[in-house]
Amino acid sequence: xxxxxxxxxxxxxxxxxxxxxxxxxxxxxxxxxxxxxxxxxxxxxxxxxxxxxxxxxxxxxxxxxxxxxxxxxxxxxxxxxxxxxxxxxxxxxxxxxxxxxxxxxxxxxxxxxxxxxxxxxxxxxxxxxxxxxxxxxxxxxxxxxxxxxxxxxxxxxxxxxxxxxxxxxxxxxxxxxxxxxxxxxxxxxxxxxxxxxxxxxxxxxxxxxxxxxxxxxxxxxxxxxxxxxxxxxxxxxxxxxxxxxxxxxxxxxxxxxxxxxxxxxxxxxxxxxxxxxxx
Numbered sequence: 465x466x467x468x469x470x471x472x473x474x475x476x477x478x479x480x481x482x483x484x485x486x487x488x489x490x491x492x493x494x495x496x497x498x499x500x501x502x503x504x505x506x507x508x509x510x511x512x513x514x515x516x517x518x519x520x521x522x523x524x525x526x527x528x529x530x531x532x533x534x535x536x537x538x539x540x541x542x543x544x545x546x547x548x549x550x551x552x553x554x555x556x557x558x559x560x561x562x563x564x565x566x567x568x569x570x571x572x573x574x575x576x577x578x579x580x581x582x583x584x585x586x587x588x589x590x591x592x593x594x595x596x597x598x599x600x601x602x603x604x605x606x607x608x609x610x611x612x613x614x615x616x617x618x619x620x621x622x623x624x625x626x627x628x629x630x631x632x633x634x635x636x637x638x639x640x641x642x643x644x645x646x647x648x649x650x651x652x653x654x655x656x657x658x659x660x661x662x663x664x665x666x667x668x669x670x671x672x673x674x675x676x677x678x679x680x681x682x683x684x685x686x687x688x689x690x691x692x693x694x695x696x697x698x699x700x701x702x703x704x705x706x707x708x709x710x711x712x713x714x715x716x717x718x719x720x721x722x723x724x725x726x727x728x729x730x731x732x733x734x735x736x737x738x739x740x741x742x743x
Contacts, residue, residue, distance in 0.1 A: 471710050471713050471721070472626075472705075472706040472707070472709040472710040472713070473706050474725060475587075475622075475709075475713055475724075475725075476626065476706075476709065477732070478725060478728040478729065478731075478732045479584070479619050479622050479623070479728065479732075480619075480623065480732075481731075481732045481735035481736050481739070481741065482564070482615060482616060482619035482731070482732070482735065483616075483619045483620055483622075483623040484735070484739065484741070485560050485563040485564055485567065485616075485735065485739070486511075486556065486559075486560050486563075488739040488740075488741070489559075489560075489563035489566070489567070489739065490563075491559045491560070491562040491563040491566065492507075492511075492556060492559030492560050492563060493507065493559070494559060495555045495556065495558050495559030495562070496510070496511060496552075496555055496556065496559065498555070499546065499547050499551060499552065499555045500546040500547060501543070501546060501547070501552075505538075505539060506539055506542075506543050506546070507552075507556075508539075509524065509536065509539035509540055509543055510539070510543040510544075510546070510547060510549075510552040511552050511553065511555065511556030512528070512556070513527070513528075513540065513549075514549040514550070514552040514553035514556070515549070515553060515598070515601035515602050515604070515605055516549075516597075516598075516601050517549050517601075518541065518544060518549065519540075520540070520541070521536045521537035521539075521540040521541065522536075524536045524540045525537070526597075527597045527598055529631045529634070529641055529644075530631075530641050530642075530644055530645065530662075531641065532641065532642060532663070532666045532670070533641075533670070553605070557608070557613060557616065557617065560616045560620075561610070561612050561613045561616055564612050564615070564616060564735075565612055566738075567734060567735050567738035567739070568612075568731065568734055568735070569734070571730065571731060571734060572612060573611075576727045576730070577611055577612070577615065577727070577731065578611040579723070579727050580615060580724065580727040580728050580731060581611040581612070581614040581615040581618065582614075583716065583720060583723065583724040583727070584615060584618040584619060584622070584724065584728070585607060585614055585617075585618040586715055586716065587618070587622065587712040587713050587715055587716055587724070588617075588618035588619075588621040588622050588625075588712060589603060589607070589621070590711075590712050590714070590715030591625055591711040591712040592711065595628065595632065596624075596625055596628040596629075597628060598624035598625075598627060598628055599621060599624045599625040599628050601624075602617075602620060602621045602624055603621065605617075615731075622709075622712060625709065625712060626705065626708075626709040629704075629705055629708030629709050630701070630705045630708075632704075632708060633700075633701045633702075633704035633705045633708065634701060636704065637697055637700060637701055639697070639701065640674075642663055642666065642670075642671075642674045643674060643677070643678060643683075644701075645657075645660055645662045645663045646658075646660070646663070646674060646675070646678060646684070647683070647694065647697070647698045647701070648660070648698075649663075650684070650688075650689065650690050650694070650698075651690075651695075651698050655688060655689060656688050657675070657684075657688060658671045658675065658688075675688060678694070682694070683697055
């Protein structure tokens with residue numbers, strides 16, 4: 465685990481399931497609904513953008529990057545008529561922690577989970593914030609005392625840190641907000657890519673223009689499948705994302721990094737099984 469890309473990829477596989485409870489468990493949605501967000505996407509935009517504060521839809525759109533044109537503006541700033549950013553973040557964290565407690569069961573309260581939270585927190589607060597808008601916003605928040613909450617908070621910071629770097633990689637390859645979903649869909653064997661869940665609802669003329677642009681650049685062929693150039697572009701994006709995601713783990717020496725991997729493995733395994741994710 466010495467090469468930055470291998471470190472980042474290994475840690476991504478172990479940390480990502482912690483953040484995914486926000487999307488694969490009922491408790492976070494229930495917490496946001498209890499706050500007054502009856503529609504999923506209202507709760508999503510409120511909870512995720514909350515650390516940014518009362519910023520405009522344009523800022524949220526830029527920070528999130530991969531939503532369709534105008535999607536952020538359908539929620540921001542209207543969501544702040546329902547709750548404040550502090551309330552929205554607290555509800556999101558509360559729901560995710562409740563979900564983690566549910567899935568992790570007897571792992572909660574163990575020295576191993578507390579150690580995982582401590583080491584992951586150390587990594588999560590050790591990266592530079594320059595150019596990392598979402599990560600910087602989360603770094604400004606207090607670190608929770610409870611080990612499960614601390615574990616989620618650290619994983620969420622690392623997820624947004626990686627996301628900020630992924631956006632940089634996409635921009636370097638000149639892949640835009642919707643093209644990135646097409647490349648992801650094709651890499652996962654989804655065809656036509658326009659049926660992918662994150663973009664299928666977008667206007668058909670807009671999706672047609674996205675596919676036409678990718679064809680013109682030689683990234684997809686006439687049938688909407690990857691070309692060699694398109695596949696190579698996707699691979700470069702993922703490799704750069706891994707390189708840019710490695711810096712938090714430089715704070716851990718090799719022994720601590722191995723220990724973190726060891727204490728996270730059963731947590732990630734339990735979460736993947738509970739949420740029905742591939743191992």
